[in-house]
Amino acid sequence: MTKPYQRPSADEPAWWFICSAGELTLDNDDLPPHGRLQDLPMPELDDYQVVWLGELRERSCYLVVADLNDDAFSALGEFKSLRPLVAAQDEALFMMASRAKQVTEFLTTHRYCGRCGTRMQAVDWELAMQCHACQHRCYPRISPCIIVAIRKGDKILLARGERHRPGLYSVLAGFVEAGESLEQTLAREVMEEAGIEVKNLQYVCSQPWPFPNSLMMGFTAEWAAGDLHFDPFELEDGDWYSFDALPDIPLPGTIAHNLIQAVKAQIDRESSA
The missing domain is CATH 2.20.70 (Ubiquitin Ligase Nedd4; Chain: W;)
Incomplete structure (x- = not known):
């Protein structure tokens, strides 16, 4: 078994996840550095904390914990948010980058x-x-969260949080509290945020979400009762939307997008049956 703090050899081809203040060094194509340590314009790593993260495409992945505003890695790229990796729809790469960010958060706190x-x-x-x-x-x-796409007939519930980028609408989500099951969390969060009851919960998929350390567990559900009443401290706006008139929704590669597509697939199957 590989130990987490083993040092990389100079001639080992590897992926390098250089993390500082929650951002990674990414090149112009929004990719982390890849190659042999001896061939890359990297500083000596003796003064840095280095952690072996695992393997990606049969290459070792190393986390390098950099200092705030550290310019020693500037020849490799710029420190950027992980969000461009979501848009790239490379799930394996995003998951490894998520691990790098969350391990950095752990070590520094x-x-x-x-x-x-x-x-x-x-x-x-x-x-x-x-x-x-x-x-x-x-x-x-790891902070467990539920995220749920709720349908009512052939429409889907989408809402806008105050932290969303302008114009973006998404599905509902919330953190699991101590002593709760996922099903209890889902029912509570939906009632608190939107004022409705749901039924027919179905688990769909999960996704690590390193902002800063969530594990999103995705469901679909159906409206059961109640009128929409949004919590103004959580959501700015929301409504039931037809799939031929959706607002701006999360990017492909996100679990929210996958859940929206799962609801659409349910509706399409029913309409063609």
């Missing part, structure tokens, strides 16, 4: 023990941080 305040140390055989004073051990945080 667990330098000190949350129990006693002692400096934490990396565990060398697994991805974890250990306090040797009180033996408290931490692993990368």
Whole structure:
């Protein structure tokens, strides 16, 4: 088994996920650097935290945790958001980049023990941080969320959150609370955000969403009862939309887009039956 903190060799072809303040070094094609360490315009990595992330297309993937505003990697590209990788619809690459971002978040927020305040140390055989004073051990945080596309007849519920880019409408989502099942979270979030009840929940798919550390678990559901009443603290606008008159929706490659297409497929199957 490969240890997470093994150092890469100079002649090993690899993917390099260089992360700083939640952004990755991406080239003009919005790709992370790829190649042998000895051939790339990279600084010496002795002063950087390097983590082996796994493999992508039979090549090792390494995370390099860079400093804020670190210009030592500028010859490789610019620090950018991961969102262009979603639009590229390369799921494997986006998932590895998501892992890099979330591991960076974990390492930078667990330098000190949350129990006693002692400096934490990396565990060398697994991805974890250990306090040797009180033996408290931490692993990368994952925040489970539900995301659901709700239909009513041949229409779909889409709403606009205040954090969405201008004009964008999407499906509903929310974090799982302690002690809840996914089904309970879905019913609660839909009632809180839109004021309606749903039925016929169907699990569709999941997607890691590193903004900053979510795991999105996607469902479809059907309207059961109630009129739309949106929570003004969560949503600015929303309505039931026909598929021939959709507003601007999330990009292909996102789980929200996949769920919208899943509802459309359900409606198309029923209409052709």
